[in-house]
Amino acid sequence: MKKVMLTILLGLSYTVLADSASKIDSASKIDSASIIDRAEKLNAEARARHNAWVPTQRFIDQANSALSSGDEEGAKAAADKAVFLAEASLKQADVEQKTWKQRQLVK
Amino acid sequence: MFVRFLPVLFMILSSASMADVEADxxxxxxxxxxRFSSIPVEAHVDGVYALDEAKRAQWLEMEEFPPYEFSVDDGEALYDEPFTDGSGYGDCFADGGAVKHLYPRFEGGEVVTMEVAVNQCRVQHGMESLAYDSEEMMQLTSYIAYASRDQLIDIKVPEDALPAYERGKQFYYSxxxxxxxxxxxxxxxxxxxxxxAEVLSASYGHVTHWPTYRLKWQEVGSLHRxxxxxxxxxxxxxxxxxxxPYRELEYFLTAIARGLLLNGPASRK
Structure with missing residues (x-):
């Protein structure tokens, strides 16, 4: 009787664990996809301002490729870098709106 | 009362803006x-070869058999080839194409570079535009640059072009x-x-010698490239x-180079 109970308990645990793992897996997939989406939007904004950086697109491509091959962690890591660079390029565009004037030659 | 002084105010503002270009x-x-007190400032039309004697000697040797020569010859043939409507580039550009010293110019609310003017001419006469990096465009602009050699840059920055000039300047300094x-x-x-291994050249004179044959490219290419x-x-x-943005940058760099000698096409490393 004990063995039967133990088998049922283990079976139930496995089902619950498998379900949770699947949910975590799916959440991570959505998470990395949304980060890639955010990076793409920010980079498009930088590009519209003629201020996009070369490595940003490289990391977006890397993230997309990792996601399609099922490497969730790799996708997230590359997408995070792309977001960081896209934000930095936009910050640079904002700052330079004013600071370029300090560099101009005056006679 | 205020309206009466508007033209005067406009004239003051306008002369102040033109003075800004000249001041730049x-x-x-x-x-x-x-910065380079031993070099005449006009010598910067030769770019890095004005700064480095050894590189200059190598460059002068290369110029004995200029690698852009074929591009100029082919460009001349293209320039003389009539369009399908019987007209040709001569109907758009005066003096056998020796007009580079007048470009870029500000027309229709935008900066018109030599390449854009070539395409405008073609379209106006029922021809298709050329791709800006096409061999044909480089040949035509090589010929025009050659025909314009020794002219002094003489572009104007009219009042309505000042925002474009300023954006070009902003691009340069950003x-x-x-x-x-x-x-x-x-x-x-x-x-x-x-x-x-490279020496950084002066911006003054950057625009005088395009298109240019670069050894790195192994072909003639444009300033925008x-x-x-x-x-x-x-x-x-x-x-x-x-x-x-690139046209406006070219406009700014050419405006500050007014009075410099055109020496294109050229060869560069």
Missing amino acids: REAFRAFYAK RRGQLNFSCSHCHMQIVGSQLR RFAECNGQVGAEALPLQSQ
């Missing part, structure tokens, strides 16, 4: 004259790319310094050739 030109000349460099950082702040390459070198995404 003077400031550039003074900067390079001071940091861009992951390396956070502006054009002025390389070509003013550390001009004459060595970056690996060089802009794109520079942008890439600092980790910035290059913009399309003849895009508005």
Whole structure:
């Protein structure tokens, strides 16, 4: 009787664990996809301002490729870098709106 | 009462703006004259070869058999070839194409570079536009540059062109790319310094010799191709050739080079 109970308990645990793992897996997939989406939007904004950086697109491509091959962690890591660079390029565009004037030659 | 003084106010503002362009030109000349006191400021039309004697000697040897010569000859043939409607480039450009010293110009609310003018001429006469990086475009502009040799740059910046001029100037001085460099950082702040095997040339005179045969490219290429390459070198995404920002940058650099001798096409490393 004990063995039967133990088998049922283990079976139930496995089902619950498998379900949770699947949910975590799916959440991570959505998470990395949304980060890639955010990076793409920010980079498009930088590009519209003629201020996009070369490595940003490289990391977006890397993230997309990792996601399609099922490497969730790799996708997230590359997408995070792309977001960081896209934000930095936009910050640079904002700052330079004013600071370029300090560099101009005056006679 | 106020309305009566509007024309006077306009004239004061307008002369002040034109003076700004001239002041920029003077400031550039003074900067390079001071930075390289042993070199006549006009010598910067030869770029890095004005700064480095050894490189100049090599360059002069290369110029004995100019690698852009075929491009000029082919360009002349294309220039003389009539369009399908019987007209030709001669109907758009005076003096056998010796007009480079008047470009870029500001027309119809935008900066019109030599390449854009070539395409406008073609379209006006029922021909298709050429791709800006096409061999045909480089040949035509090589010929026009050659025909315009020894002319002095004489472009105008009218009142309504000042915003475009200012945007070009802003582009020149703005940091861009992951390396956070502006054009002025390389070509003013550390001009004459060595970056690996290359010496950084002065901006004054950057526009006088295009299109140019570069050994690196193994062909004749345009100034905008060089802009794109520079942008890439600092980790910035290059913009399309003849895009508005590049045209305005060319406008600014040419306006400050007014009075310099045209010496294109040229060869560069």
